[in-house]
Amino acid sequence: MTRRRTVLGAASLGIAGVAIGAVAGDMASDSPSVAAASTSDPVAFHGEHQAGIVTPAQDRLHFASFDVITKKRSDLVDLMKDWTNAARRMTAGRDAGQYGATGGPGEAPPDDTGEALGLPPAGLTLTIGFGGTLFRTADGVDRFGLADRRPAALADIPRLPGDALEAAISGGDICVQACSYDPQVAVHAIRNLARIGFGKVTIRWSQLGFGRTSSTSTTQATPRNLMGFKDGTRNLKAEDGKVLAEQLWVQPGDGAAWMTGGSYVVTRRIRMHIETWDRTSLDEQEQIIGRHKGNGAPLGKRAEFDEPDLAAKDMAEDAHVRLAHPDSHGGAQLLRRGYNFVDGSDGLGRLNAGLFFIAYQRDAHKQFVPVQRLLAQKDTLNEYIKHTSSGLFACPPGVRDDKDYWGSALFA
């Protein structure tokens, strides 16, 4: 019996894992998806910031939003401790609990569900965030005694033009983003957190993503979204140094002290009308985006990373690249970490497909909201997309060591 995934995983993968890592580096410039899929190593769980934000974006996603059903603060705190222990183990490639899927007393349910037995850590990161509803006072009751700790930056996102949000797949009390190079590892992690949380939380909504649509490191090639264009060329990246302090990480004095070193994540499920897009001419597609489809260069430029000329005549007034450019928003930038999705079909003969947008930032009300308001008003791309879900979560700083837990400063 294999009580720990690492016993099997590390032993059998040792040399092969190193060889693959080396090869993946060579391939990274042209084949982001397959190259990255070779990465089997773990990502460190402890740190100043949570992993899964500037960590080079892994290929696969399982994102879950939970509703808290217990009414007891102590249950919630216990769950955070239990989840942190499980996350610490799983990101290291181990079972979710001490006895694993096949150990312990046989008359007890296993404390791991087993589908990741034998799989390597596969770059798993687990990133937690707290939604505004967790801090809510309703009918005079402060759900968990957190009402006065809600950061101003966690105010609800205002309704934006064109929003077609479905409440059932929006919001939530707690989110967990699981990213990995192996979807089975990401699914296993969310499923085991849900199992551990039985009776305290239920899954409100959940989203799988099969292909990353952004690079979060200069070591990664820019991938393509389901419009066929390179996406996230100008994304904030791990190597951006002090810009990350300006744009990504909550700083001392920003408001709620427990969020210092954290970040705010916005999620938007963006359904694409890909069948309509696919009948649009290449010229029009490129005008709408403002980039060449082949190599991703801004219109009128030659290479992907050339600076767009926003004054150029061949760049349409409402080109996406112009509207989304930091110069159109007082320098506001986002660290995007989105994924392509296909959720089957829509019953009307079309694929239910699009982009699950994920963006981290220091203050969504100063970054995502103004950017999206302008896009929602002017972007021609709106003819081809629809925002069907929305979430805003406060992601606390990293777990420092074995004694720390997710949200410890919030509950202290």
Place this chain on the structure above:
Amino acid sequence: MTRRRTVLGAASLGIAGVAIGAVAGDMASDSPSVAAASTSDPVAFHGEHQAGIVTPAQDRLHFASFDVITKKRSDLVDLMKDWTNAARRMTAGRDAGQYGATGGPGEAPPDDTGEALGLPPAGLTLTIGFGGTLFRTADGVDRFGLADRRPAALADIPRLPGDALEAAISGGDICVQACSYDPQVAVHAIRNLARIGFGKVTIRWSQLGFGRTSSTSTTQATPRNLMGFKDGTRNLKAEDGKVLAEQLWVQPGDGAAWMTGGSYVVTRRIRMHIETWDRTSLDEQEQIIGRHKGNGAPLGKRAEFDEPDLAAKDMAEDAHVRLAHPDSHGGAQLLRRGYNFVDGSDGLGRLNAGLFFIAYQRDAHKQFVPVQRLLAQKDTLNEYIKHTSSGLFACPPGVRDDKDYWGSALFA
């Protein structure tokens, strides 16, 4: 501009691809999912049989069922020719059409959607099947003049005990199974076939699978399903020689001559109540399955591939491994090729997760139907699963050469 994916893919991946292939072989015994994900090479499209059946099961799936909306037989035949050309190109790692996503006249829509630009072939296979409704005579009209060519083996699957089938995600006129080591490549293929079929077909339903749950070759390790158990240990495999002629491939004299060399595929979307399963004791889980969870050995045996002792006292009367064993069905076997899925959540606080069962065989009415009838009546596993969709499709023999097309013998 990259008109052909192979120009970029092959050139940049050459040496790296070989290195990864070698490493993947070393890893196969312990890490089926990640090891296989390294495979970037193409799978041959032409052959006696369609690829994607005994091809070693790739890690990722996009399965689509189409309704034919044109009423003209000539449209349908033209579509089969166009689809075959596109499939031939895409499985070789090329764009879906001559001008790709970024070539040709800019005032025309691209003839590839672009999201797979720069990705290698990634083992893509595309496998087509024809549903019984394509051969239907309704209100005295023979839809496509095929009524007298419907094989007896393509008779509708009878209603089975416990079926909870949803019509909207069952059946269909034509299915295409896309398997690949890169989900973006599989999604791209289905999406481009849908694009090419605009006005002639619409997508009836579509299913993504993130992790294979069977091995179809002795070179592959047995993967785990979402119950955490190794699945498909006794599966029919590519190396089974003459057993494949008995159990998998339609033989001369089996009925409709156009199906000789083909196979019948049954699909069943099996929702798992994983939350209930996760609260079941390890002992009970192992009794229900009839195998040890850790190494997959039959109860009372030591190793995964040991023959189960169906007479043993420690094997429950209704253990899954006993009920599904060929000895319980006059030797009937299946080539299973299923995938794990998570389709978000179900609105009741649970993951909408399970197994998308795919099985190929010579005659579903002599193989799948009696096996499933017994399982549906007696298997304790039924407390934890629900069949929500069903499909049966006749998969014709392989495309022989550049002039041949999918279903040519049917339409001849």
